[in-house]
Amino acid sequence: MSEEETEDLPLEKLPLDGWHRALGARMVPFAGYDMPIQYAGEYGGIVAEHNWTRESASLFDVSHMGQLTLSGENAAEELEKLLPGAIATLKQGRMRYSLLLNQGGGILDDLMVTNAGPHYALVVNGAMKWDDIAHLREHLPDEITLTHHEDQALLALQGPKAAAVLGAIIPGVETLVFMTGGLFDWADTPVWVTRCGYTGEDGYEISLPASHAEQMADALVADERVHPAGLGARDSLRLEAGLPLYGHDLTDEIDPVSADLAFALTKSRRETGGWMGHEAVARTLADGPKAKRIGLTLDGRMPAREGAPVFSGDAEVGRVTSGGFSPTLGHPIAMAYVDTALTAEGTALEIEVRGKRLAATVTPMPFVPHRYFRGS
Numbered sequence: 033m034s035e036e037e038t039e040d041l042p043l044e045k046l047p048l049d050g051w052h053r054a055l056g057a058r059m060v061p062f063a064g065y066d067m068p069i070q071y072a073g074e075y076g077g078i079v080a081e082h083n084w085t086r087e088s089a090s091l092f093d094v095s096h097m098g099q100l101t102l103s104g105e106n107a108a109e110e111l112e113k114l115l116p117g118a119i120a121t122l123k124q125g126r127m128r129y130s131l132l133l134n135q136g137g138g139i140l141d142d143l144m145v146t147n148a149g150p151h152y153a154l155v156v157n158g159a160m161k162w163d164d165i166a167h168l169r170e171h172l173p174d175e176i177t178l179t180h181h182e183d184q185a186l187l188a189l190q191g192p193k194a195a196a197v198l199g200a201i202i203p204g205v206e207t208l209v210f211m212t213g214g215l216f217d218w219a220d221t222p223v224w225v226t227r228c229g230y231t232g233e234d235g236y237e238i239s240l241p242a243s244h245a246e247q248m249a250d251a252l253v254a255d256e257r258v259h260p261a262g263l264g265a266r267d268s269l270r271l272e273a274g275l276p277l278y279g280h281d282l283t284d285e286i287d288p289v290s291a292d293l294a295f296a297l298t299k300s301r302r303e304t305g306g307w308m309g310h311e312a313v314a315r316t317l318a319d320g321p322k323a324k325r326i327g328l329t330l331d332g333r334m335p336a337r338e339g340a341p342v343f344s345g346d347a348e349v350g351r352v353t354s355g356g357f358s359p360t361l362g363h364p365i366a367m368a369y370v371d372t373a374l375t376a377e378g379t380a381l382e383i384e385v386r387g388k389r390l391a392a393t394v395t396p397m398p399f400v401p402h403r404y405f406r407g408s
Contacts, residue, residue, distance in 0.1 A: 046095045047185045047242035051249055055260055063158035065096040068262040078264035082359045085231055085269055089191035090261035091252050098161025099184050099239060100168075103151035104176040111152060114171055115145070116288070116307050118298040122147040127211040127226060131288055131296050132156075132164060137312030138284040139291065140167060142276070146213050146226060153213075153224070155186070155237070157278045171308070185245035190235035190269075192403065193257045198225070198236055201251055205236060210404040219247065227405065231266065232273025232398060234405045271365060272358055274327060274397025280338055281325060281353040281367055287313055290321040290369065292397075323350060323369045327397040328381065330364035330390050333357065336383040342368050343382045343389065349374055352383060358399060365399050366392070 043066045046052070052059065056072030070078050084090055102111060108120040117130040124147050132140040141160040146153040156164045161180075168178055189198055199206035202216045205225050213226030221244050229235040240248060252258050267277070276282050282291055287309075294317070301307065302317065330336060335357045342350040350370030358365045366383065374381065379394040 044096075046093055047245040048093050048095070048249055051246050052093065052260075057260070057262060060263070062263060063096050065158065067096065068093065068260070070262040070264045071260050075259045078262070078268060079359045081259065081261035081265035082268050084259050085191045085233060085261055085265060086360060087191070089189055089193040089197050089235075089255075089258045090265065091249060091258055092188040092190060092261050092266055093185075093249075094158075094188050094237070095185040095242070095245070096158035097186050098154075098156040098158060098164060099181040099186060100154040100156065100161075100165065101148070101151040101179045101181065102154065102168075102172070102176055103179075107152055107176050108147075110172055110176050111145070112301070112307060114168070114308050116297045116301055116310070116313070117145070118301060119145060119147075119152065124149050125212050125214055127213060127228060129296055131293065132167060133288070133307070133309035133313070134284055135309055135312070137287040137309040137316065139278075139282045139286055139288065139293075140164070140284055142278055142282060142293075142296075144226075144228065148213070148215075148224070159279055181239075183242050184239050185242045185248075187238045187240075187245065187248060187252075188229050188231075188235060189238065189252060189258070190229045190231040190233045190261075192234055194233075194235040195405065197252065197255050197257050198238075200255070208236075209407040210234075219244065223248075230273075230275055231269035232275070232400060232402045232404075233269070234403055268356055268359060271354055271356055271367070272360055272398065272400040273402060274367070274399060276325065276367070277354060286369075287316050287321070289313065289316045290324055292325045321372055324372050324375050325353070325367055325369055326375050327395045327399060328352075328355075328366045328368055328383070328392040329395040329399070330366065330383065330392045332390060333364065334385055334388075334390060335364040336366045336385050336390060336392070340366075341384050342370050342392070343384065344371075344374055349381070360400050365395070367397075370394075 057068035208227040224239040336355040340352040355366030382389040
């Protein structure tokens with residue numbers, strides 16, 4: 033359905049909708065759901081929630097994301113026909129960031145794939161999950177079973193104290209390292225826990241029955257090291273981490289090379305191909321992209337938002353796709369696509385905001401170093 037056809041449909045409710053409201057959350061429409069953008073109270077507000085995540089641990093509700101499983105003989109090999117990453121060689125419990133591409137090499141969605149043992153688990157973006165499901169069902173053979181787990185909640189516990197907090201509730205999760213997962217038992221309920229997230233901090237994503245989500249959320253925030261956090265802080269954290277957001281920094285007209293996501297193209301599979309969009313992506317790899325996603329640091333305190341034009345002298349050379357004020361760094365930052373010739377670190381550019389030209393400098397991403405736990 034088009035955006036026009038869906039804009040008047042009632043918003044879906046998260047399993048924790050009442051829980052969020054009881055904590056004073058301000059709810060906003062996002063990906064077809066009523067979502068908390070920030071909370072009230074002493075520890076509420078986007079900047080406070082952002083900083084708490086950097087210092088301690090925050091609980092984010094990401095139950096709007098699509099949780100899918102694929103099972104059946106040769107499920108990995110069939111999935112590799114649609115994704116450019118190596119799936120068949122993933123060991124049990126290992127995860128991989130990957131991309132759904134169209135025939136022209138454009139990004140339909142970015143997602144996480146995990147070898148969960150008897151099946152492969154996919155977590156896809158909430159705004160794209162129905163399109164992703166339709167795409168997968170169209171291109172996977174009938175013998176591959178695709179299941180959408182609508183009865184599962186997904187909670188993200190993020191921050192440097194996340195391991196200590198969750199380990200006290202679910203013993204054993206602290207042994208996981210970045211991009212691994214496992215099945216654990218909590219309150220006589222199976223929960224699937226992965227050590228990952230989209231904040232740049234150490235942390236976990238916890239998949240569990242929606243009926244148990246409130247009990248888990250209560251158990252986590254009962255620890256003084258944990259506060260709830262909303263979409264606002266999640267967005268500022270992922271921007272500082274240099275992580276793209278689908279629908280903004282990634283679209284079906286942007287290829288992985290231009291998006292600076294070539295790491296998601298497993299090297300051996302770049303050569304062998306066999307995945308949708310390979311020919312188009314291979315040409316871009318060989319010729320180089322015309323434009324590329326970069327980081328920009330702005331002078332002053334006025335942030336540049338999505339859509340702001342980027343200039344080199346009098347020439348418009350690109351557009352901002354994400355931007356905002358960085359609470360950690362104390363100045364504005366942005367992501368933009370600009371002409372490849374102007375993407376070298378230190379290149380001086382300008383961004384037009386409210387009729388003014390703001391000085392900006394090409395800066396390596398992440399803006400704030402990642403703190404993932406990769407083991408000792």
